[in-house]
Amino acid sequence: MKNRRIITLVFALTILMVFTANIVQAQETQATQEDQNKILIILGCALAITIAGISAAIGLSLAGSAAVAVTAEKPNLFGKLLVLSVLPMTQAVYGLLTAILLMLGAGLLGGTARADMTNPVLGSAAVWIGLIVGLTGVSAINQGMVASSSISAVGRNEQVAARGIIFTVQTETIAIFGLLAGILLMTGLGLL
Secondary structure (H helix, E strand, O other), X not given: OHHXXXXXXXXXXXXXXXXXXXXXXXXXXXXXXXXXXXXXXXXHHHHHHXXXXXXXXXXXXXXXXXXXXXXXXXXXXXXXXXXXXXXXXHHHHHHHHXXXXXXXXXXXXXXXXXXXXXXXXXXXXXXXXHHHHHHHOOHHHHHHHHXXXXXXXXXXXXXXXXXXHHHHHHHXXXXXXXXXXXXXXXXXXXXX
16 A cells, blocks of 8 residues: 555656646747757656656665564575665666766766757657656566565575575566666667
8 A cells, every 4th residue: 555655656746747847848938949958858867766766765665674574583694685675776776877878968967968959859858768767667666575575585495595586686677678768769869
């Protein structure tokens, strides 16, 4: 029940950010197309890291809670449990990587922009790239659930640690697909 509320909150924030992007895009101000694209690229960065980061934090809390419980009874399993409990963090790394790549491509971290910043599609595309990576990063929540179960299994039989890691990593594949799609889109748009 708690996870549903959090997921609902994440989606509500996403809709709010997309709505904000549409308002920014629709405003007829003196801002140039380049300025509007930069604003939308920043929004794309925010979507990628915020959604993936919140999801990773939830996944980490699920796995970490199980790891603390098992470690209290079997401290010698700390190393194996640590590996399992940090796996949901990788989705936040994918969100951060996407944000950095978008900023580099737009010249927001110094240097010159790699893409044609006057391209009217660029800003909207960056928002969608951020959504792709951020929403596929929601898999971190489920990964935390699988990691939690794997941690409990290792607490009963430490011989299943490698199998638990395999099951836990399978859930992450969805986020890897999202990151790959984002990188391919950035390459196609000339951001990379």
